[in-house]
Amino acid sequence: MSNNLPSIKIERPLYEYQKLREDLNYEKTKKPYKFCKNVTCKKIITSTIPAIGWIPKYEKTFVLGDLAAGFTIAVMHIPQGMAYALLANLPPVNGIYMAIFPVLMYFFLGTSKHASIGTFSIAAVMTGKAVLEYSDSETSPSQVAAILTLAVATIQLIMCFLRLGIVSTLLSDVLVNAFTAATACQIVVTQVKDLIGLTIPKVSGNFLAIRTLMKIFENIGDFNVAATLISVISIAILVVSNEYLKPIIAKRTTIPIPSELFVVVLGVLTSQYIDLPNKYHIKTVGHIPSGLPEPSLPPISLFPSVALDGLSLAIVCYVTSMSIELILAHKANYEIDPNQELMAMGVSNVVGSLFSCMPISASLSRSTVQLVVGGKTQIVSIFSASILIVTLLSIGPFFEPLPRSVLASIIVVALKGMLMQMKQIITFWKLSKVDSTVWIGTFLTVVFVGSEIGLLVGISLSLCSVFILSLKPDTSLLGNVPNTDLYLDIDRFKKAKEINGIKIFHYCGGINFATKNMFRDELYKMIDLNAQKELLLRAKLKKLQEQFEKNKDGKLTEKMNRNESKINKCIKYLIVDFSSVTYLDPSGAEMLRSEFNNFKKLDISFYIAGCSDRVYNTFERCGLISKDENYLRIFSSIHDAVQCALFNLGAEENQAEKSNKIEEMELAELV
Structure with a gap:
């Protein structure tokens, strides 16, 4: 049946979020002040006494x-x-x-x-x-x-x-x-x-x-x-x-x-x-x-x-x-x-x-x-x-x-119907161990202690379960389905492939003072990045380049090429999918600022894609958005971010080819 569905072809500009707002006439909604507005005596009476x-x-x-x-x-x-x-x-x-x-x-x-x-x-x-x-x-x-x-x-x-x-x-x-x-x-x-x-x-x-x-x-x-x-x-x-x-x-x-x-x-x-x-x-x-x-x-x-x-x-x-x-x-x-x-x-x-x-x-x-x-x-x-x-x-x-x-x-x-509800613990246990824990804790406390304390315990367990579940965000690495704008979990969709030099990290949940460290840990774990190793590798390459400039040594050139090939296998662009991020507080925004600077030291561009208007406004209030390159770049979708990264990667490759040709010419003159 899927073969009969039409294909989709869309042409539009590549949008960063700020450009999207400018081109599409974004305007912040203002909640009307409703108090006493259009309120009549009749409405007050009928609303109070239906x-x-x-x-x-x-x-x-x-x-x-x-x-x-x-x-x-x-x-x-x-x-x-x-x-x-x-x-x-x-x-x-x-x-x-x-x-x-x-x-x-x-x-x-x-x-x-x-x-x-x-x-x-x-x-x-x-x-x-x-x-x-x-x-x-x-x-x-x-x-x-x-x-x-x-x-x-x-x-x-x-x-x-x-x-x-x-x-x-x-x-x-x-x-x-x-x-x-x-x-x-x-x-x-x-x-x-x-x-x-x-x-x-x-x-x-x-x-x-x-x-x-x-x-x-x-x-x-x-x-x-x-x-x-x-x-x-x-x-x-x-x-x-x-x-x-x-x-x-x-x-x-x-x-x-x-x-x-x-x-x-x-x-x-x-x-x-x-x-x-x-x-x-x-x-x-x-x-x-x-x-x-x-x-x-x-x-x-x-x-x-x-x-x-x-x-x-x-x-x-x-x-x-x-x-x-x-x-x-x-x-x-x-x-x-x-x-x-x-x-x-x-x-x-x-x-x-x-x-x-x-x-x-x-x-x-x-x-x-x-x-x-x-x-x-x-x-x-x-x-x-x-x-x-x-x-x-x-x-x-x-x-x-x-x-x-x-x-x-x-x-x-x-009470038969209420007593028969006890059978539902089997269903709750199959569906969610957290919910079944709330059920068992509430049930036992009410039966053996009392109704009021049981109710309090039940509410406390329910709130704790919500908090615990919020501390277990859904994370994954996304890959592109070739020739489409679809980006899916590479562990579950085998036809989704990662793009060389680009990592796409998906995060579902809120980013706040309680979860910011978890976000950072999950990010580093998922993209398999050893920051210390990267820093040492790039510092070593920089030192070799400085020595080469002084001595024009062939052995140094060989070492540089080996280190350069290692770095080429590393991440050049990190795209974080914010489409499922429900909330961002100032602590979370400050953590993102710090990570942005860390990745910048590693020569890795840090992009954010698909954030909600509410989250984007938090970025603005926290001073993370500017046309300056020293600030976060935020795109309207993952595909926009990927296309921008691919364009920049192509430009970098062209520049690298030119540099290699110049080096080859210089080495030939030395010989």
């Missing part, structure tokens, strides 16, 4: 889809909210509050049409750690969760003000994968006690999983058979529904089976009619107040204590939500504003803190269902919240007899 912009454009055809999605999401919120509130060591009703008050604020401020905001397993377990640590006789668990939520809100709003939406890039896919998988393991360990109806002392602080397992094994003889049986039945129903029934029904309808709600209702009815708490000592959800809570300020005095926990939670919740929202936005073809999302989550958490909520995040399972069922806009949140308000006002106490083992079963089954 709902004002899209609500007037809402189409009536969306109502049925949004209503169906709202009902489905409300049904999912009830069991998930109660289960994750239990995971956070909070009253189960708090999880339902999270699906109402913060969600209503996100409706006005958020930019995602399909994000289902509310409880999230990882946020719940991180909140639960803080609740155990700071709650006491004076401060209730709900108050600790509320002040933690306020801390998260404060941090997210500060990040929004500083426009730090880019912070989501700090957490790589590898890190997030390891963190979520490890947190899932930690959650499963914390749920074992409820799955088997065991009562153990509360465990808080670091090494939570290990200490919890130790307590479980110490008290394993006291497990409750009835609670264990309830857990087994609940898990079996959920697994059969998720693995077998849901895929079959999904082929016929988009409305999913509310298996979690079914298990909850079944657990409530069984507990109520068999009287499980009294007959079999089953722990239940307990009192659920009917109606809506009154807003109250959290204990501000506790803010400094939970600030560090709030920082890690703010980042985790934001990054998780952004990851989910970007996936859904890509599927539905619309845009997400990262900084506006920070504001939306921050304000939503402020409101949530007034109603004893823990920090909110988007849920992948609920958000995916919202999209699949037919939800088109965030009106889904209004419908969902309305249904939940009616539920709390009317049938809230109905859930009081629910066994805690049922909620623990829901949590464990819901």
